[in-house]
Amino acid sequence: MAMSVAPKLREVFVEALDLDGDVDVENLKYRDIEAWDSVGHMALVAAIEDEFDVEFDTDQVIDMSSFKVAVDMVTELQSKND
Numbered sequence: 001m002a003m004s005v006a007p008k009l010r011e012v013f014v015e016a017l018d019l020d021g022d023v024d025v026e027n028l029k030y031r032d033i034e035a036w037d038s039v040g041h042m043a044l045v046a047a048i049e050d051e052f053d054v055e056f057d058t059d060q061v062i063d064m065s066s067f068k069v070a071v072d073m074v075t076e077l078q079s080k081n082d
Helices: 002-016 038-052 058-063 067-081
Strands: none
Touching: 002 038, 002 067, 038 058, 038 067, 058 067
């Protein structure tokens, strides 16, 4: 399922963080870029929750430190909802 999450999640990252096409989203980590600061992080979390119809708990919000971690979290939450 992670394969199906990643492409859409990449779009969410690009849109929520207003990224240029040259940003390597798949290897992006929190605070690697100016847009992914604390405010950007909360906007990103909200966008992911809306797009995938999931809800992160506080620990997950804090632990979402990279695109790869976000893929794993969304995949796990979706599997729990199935």
